[in-house]
Amino acid sequence: MNSPAxxxxxxxxxxxxxxxxxRVPHDGLLAFTAAVFADRGLPPGRAGAAARALCHGDLTGxxxxxxxxxxxxxxxLLDEGRADPRAExxxxxxxxxxxxxxxxxxxGLWAAGAAMDLAAERAAAYGIGxxxxxxxxxxxxxxxxxxxxVARGMVGLVASNCGRxxxxxxxxxxxxxxxxxxxxxxxxxxxxxxxxxxMSTTAAPTGRVRQAAREGRALPxxxxxxxxxxxxxxxxxxxxxxxxxxxxxxxAGRYKGYGLGLTVExxxxxxxxxxxGPHPDALAGDGGPHGRDDDIGYFVAAVDPGALREGAGxxxxxxxxxxxxxxxxxxxxxxxxxxxxxxxRAQECRxxxxxxxxxxxxxxxxxxxxxxxxxxxxxxxxx
Amino acid sequence: MNSPAxxxxxxxxxxxxxxxxxRVPHDGLLAFTAAVFADRGLPPGRAGAAARALCHGDLTGxxxxxxxxxxxxxxxLLDEGRADPRAExxxxxxxxxxxxxxxxxxxGLWAAGAAMDLAAERAAAYGIGxxxxxxxxxxxxxxxxxxxxVARGMVGLVASNCGRxxxxxxxxxxxxxxxxxxxxxxxxxxxxxxxxxxMSTTAAPTGRVRQAAREGRALPxxxxxxxxxxxxxxxxxxxxxxxxxxxxxxxAGRYKGYGLGLTVExxxxxxxxxxxGPHPDALAGDGGPHGRDDDIGYFVAAVDPGALREGAGxxxxxxxxxxxxxxxxxxxxxxxxxxxxxxxRAQECRxxxxxxxxxxxxxxxxxxxxxxxxxxxxxxxxx
Numbered sequence: 109m110n111s112p113a114x115x116x117x118x119x120x121x122x123x124x125x126x127x128x129x130x131r132v133p134h135d136g137l138l139a140f141t142a143a144v145f146a147d148r149g150l151p152p153g154r155a156g157a158a159a160r161a162l163c164h165g166d167l168t169g170x171x172x173x174x175x176x177x178x179x180x181x182x183x184x185l186l187d188e189g190r191a192d193p194r195a196e197x198x199x200x201x202x203x204x205x206x207x208x209x210x211x212x213x214x215x216g217l218w219a220a221g222a223a224m225d226l227a228a229e230r231a232a233a234y235g236i237g238x239x240x241x242x243x244x245x246x247x248x249x250x251x252x253x254x255x256x257x258v259a260r261g262m263v264g265l266v267a268s269n270c271g272r273x274x275x276x277x278x279x280x281x282x283x284x285x286x287x288x289x290x291x292x293x294x295x296x297x298x299x300x301x302x303x304x305x306x307m308s309t310t311a312a313p314t315g316r317v318r319q320a321a322r323e324g325r326a327l328p329x330x331x332x333x334x335x336x337x338x339x340x341x342x343x344x345x346x347x348x349x350x351x352x353x354x355x356x357x358x359x360a361g362r363y364k365g366y367g368l369g370l371t372v373e374x375x376x377x378x379x380x381x382x383x384x385g386p387h388p389d390a391l392a393g394d395g396g397p398h399g400r401d402d403d404i405g406y407f408v409a410a411v412d413p414g415a416l417r418e419g420a421g422x423x424x425x426x427x428x429x430x431x432x433x434x435x436x437x438x439x440x441x442x443x444x445x446x447x448x449x450x451x452x453r454a455q456e457c458r459x460x461x462x463x464x465x466x467x468x469x470x471x472x473x474x475x476x477x478x479x480x481x482x483x484x485x486x487x488x489x490x491x
Numbered sequence: 492m493n494s495p496a497x498x499x500x501x502x503x504x505x506x507x508x509x510x511x512x513x514r515v516p517h518d519g520l521l522a523f524t525a526a527v528f529a530d531r532g533l534p535p536g537r538a539g540a541a542a543r544a545l546c547h548g549d550l551t552g553x554x555x556x557x558x559x560x561x562x563x564x565x566x567x568l569l570d571e572g573r574a575d576p577r578a579e580x581x582x583x584x585x586x587x588x589x590x591x592x593x594x595x596x597x598x599g600l601w602a603a604g605a606a607m608d609l610a611a612e613r614a615a616a617y618g619i620g621x622x623x624x625x626x627x628x629x630x631x632x633x634x635x636x637x638x639x640x641v642a643r644g645m646v647g648l649v650a651s652n653c654g655r656x657x658x659x660x661x662x663x664x665x666x667x668x669x670x671x672x673x674x675x676x677x678x679x680x681x682x683x684x685x686x687x688x689x690m691s692t693t694a695a696p697t698g699r700v701r702q703a704a705r706e707g708r709a710l711p712x713x714x715x716x717x718x719x720x721x722x723x724x725x726x727x728x729x730x731x732x733x734x735x736x737x738x739x740x741x742x743a744g745r746y747k748g749y750g751l752g753l754t755v756e757x758x759x760x761x762x763x764x765x766x767x768g769p770h771p772d773a774l775a776g777d778g779g780p781h782g783r784d785d786d787i788g789y790f791v792a793a794v795d796p797g798a799l800r801e802g803a804g805x806x807x808x809x810x811x812x813x814x815x816x817x818x819x820x821x822x823x824x825x826x827x828x829x830x831x832x833x834x835x836r837a838q839e840c841r842x843x844x845x846x847x848x849x850x851x852x853x854x855x856x857x858x859x860x861x862x863x864x865x866x867x868x869x870x871x872x873x874x
Contacts, residue, residue, distance in 0.1 A: 157799050159775055201798075203617070203619075203798050203860055205618055206588075206618025206619040206799060226523065230729075233586070234587050234589060235588055235589025235591075236589040237619075240618075255667065263762065278817055278826045279826070280820055280821065281826040282825050285813065293757070299854050303757065305750035305754055307750065309749045311740075311743070327744075330664055330743045331743075335820065337612050345577055356739065356748075357694075357740060357741070358741045360694070360711055361713070364739055366828070367828075368688070370828060371676040374646055374678045378796065378810060379799065380799070381803065384810050384813075386811070387816075388809065391813065391816055411758065416583075416584045416591040416623060417584060417763070418592055420762070426767070426769075426770060426771065427757075427769045428769070429771075430773055431661055432666055434773075435665045435666055436665060437664065437718065438663065439665055442663070443662070443734065445749070445750075
């Protein structure tokens with residue numbers, strides 16, 4: 109079995125698949141995941157949407173936001189009642205282009221996509237549409253939801269705070285006040301793969317740190333630092349309280365990363381009135397991560413260039429095509445853009461099966477056994 | 492005279508004022524700058540707005556985007572006919588919440604603020620408002636225009652591409668394809684200074700590199716690199732073609748900075764149909780900066796939380812107040828947020844006068860002599 113490494117994005121830090129891995133059929137993996145969610149009470153359509161959102165991580169190589177989170181995050185959320193499988197999105201205010209929604213603890217894997225569908229409908233009418241959401245739970249890969257706008261020829265923007273979960277310290281601060289606050293923007297690119305930026309505003313998301321800790325891999329410098337700002341490469345130091353997440357931009361540019369994290373907090377949580385990281389309650393923190401990621405807020409927006417002018421589709425194809433045609437410094441490494449590698453990797457996974465680390469596949473077998481469902485078969489075993 | 496350094500933002504990289512500097516009265520500086528623009532044909536109200544936008548840089552410490560650009564950028568734009576002092580903003584499409592405007596080469600220092608006023612009017616009605624602008628010229632500090640939304644209790648977003656000027660290479664590319672593509676977000680913070688993020692998506696804007704070159708100062712690592720990616724600290728290497736701007740995020744995170752730069756290109760230029768950096772024409776570039784910053788596009792948006800819910804103002808005050816109350820790692824360096832330092836510095840400048848480097852003041856005396864206007868008097872001489 110080939111490793112997916114050759115088409116992994118060179119700068120996203122996605123680790124190559126574990127050498128001990130299997131491939132499972134994409135359709136079977138989706139059907140199994142949807143059945144697991146349906147077993148927890150999600151209506152069928154919603155379970156399917158949540159499964160597609162979760163498997164998007166494994167399909168595109170963002171393994172930290174894929175099925176690894178099924179038993180670590182989503183099933184516990186449902187089993188503890190922190191997520192409500194049947195909650196409807198409730199409209200609290202509707203100003204035409206902008207709608208304020210209460211997600212009522214619905215599973216974010218589904219709710220964020222439903223919010224994007226609403227934002228895109230409004231964008232088709234008004235040129236821009238916004239669904240501002242409170243009461244949300246973890247939405248998975250923000251880029252998956254942003255891509256729903258691209259299917260309609262629109263630009264999609266999705267940002268999420270982390271509710272009251274505080275993980276990252278403001279520069280110079282001794283107490284964690286903010287989440288990793290992800291931000292995604294997706295845009296059509298004509299016949300080229302869509303542009304998809306999907307990033308934490310911290311230097312890395314916590315999932316990447318914890319995955320490295322599970323796999324016993326050191327992290328590169330620039331992601332974690334100690335109390336005095338010195339670089340830390342041992343991922344286990346994070347959950348041991350001996351290291352903190354750095355902001356995007358490194359030491360010199362951290363005010364920009366911090367500012368982007370605050371931008372997400374403002375747009376995704378202040379605007380809809382969701383749980384805020386920076387809050388007087390946060391001051392009781394002891395320096396490390398604290399608080400729970402309940403009452404998450406989302407900023408879900410769509411911009412429809414076609415509602416404003418002709419020719420945007422051709423211009424988009426020209427823009428991203430010009431980037432792909434940029435002469436590379438090293439002929440062996442052609443120029444790409446965010447989303448290109450993920451698109452090609454997803455195509456390969458649909459064709460050849462989705463690679464899953466052996467221990468992750470074992471987790472799915474455990475879920476299957478406990479729910480009485482059948483796990484997807486192994487197509488191919490890795491080295 | 493005290494240096495403004497103690498209240499300069501620690502991470503913005505704003506250099507302390509030149510030791511040989513003067514302070515001039517804020518009102519006098521604004522009136523002089525407005526008179527210079529009026530002399531070039533701007534209607535009086537527009538000349539005043541452009542003067543406030545330009546002086547915002549010197550007032551807040553973003554000296555690279557202040558009066559230093561009067562003789563380097565704005566007067567040449569007007570004198571060469573690349574900017575039209577009297578062009579009106581023409582509505583090409585109006586979808587209620589979103590409006591497409593052609594700025595017709597109006598001076599961006601004025602036009603971007605006028606676009607924000609329109610976006611904010613639409614946000615008051617629809618919850619969100621967008622003015623998508625093509626045909627623009629350089630808008631100065633994006634944060635100044637984003638702040639116009641804050642005056643109405645709204646969140647302001649301003650992004651601008653650099654038209655067809657290509658300065659930064661895509662990661663792995665041998666040809667410059669994108670501009671420094673600034674992005675600004677401003678939000679109310681109650682009784683606290685407003686939040687204002689105002690950043691280039693490259694590690695530094697070109698103005699910072701060129702200012703360091705003029706002043707003979709080395710740059711910190713992380714802003715420029717050579718053809719092989721090795722760090723360069725000599726700012727003169729940039730215009731000599733021996734160094735390139737790096738993306739925000741450094742070597743490890745550059746795909747995020749590049750993705751943010753592309754986000755600005757999509758929102759600010761693809762949506763309105765302005766000049767694009769990545770375009771087949773760009774492939775003729777020789778590796779260094781090329782192309783002109785004509786037909787710049789802006790994404791100017793406002794979100795009105797008050798149109799969606801009650802209590803957003805109090806929540807904003809709580810959010811930013813909690814950050815200011817965060818226990819600092821070093822008691823001598825309290826926790827702040829982007830916009831805090833700039834607000835306090837501007838207050839001091841309004842009270843004590845605006846510090847200008849001696850050579851910049853000499854440039855203004857030269858402009859005064861050539862236009863028959865009187866430059867603002869010196870209040871105080873520096874060391």
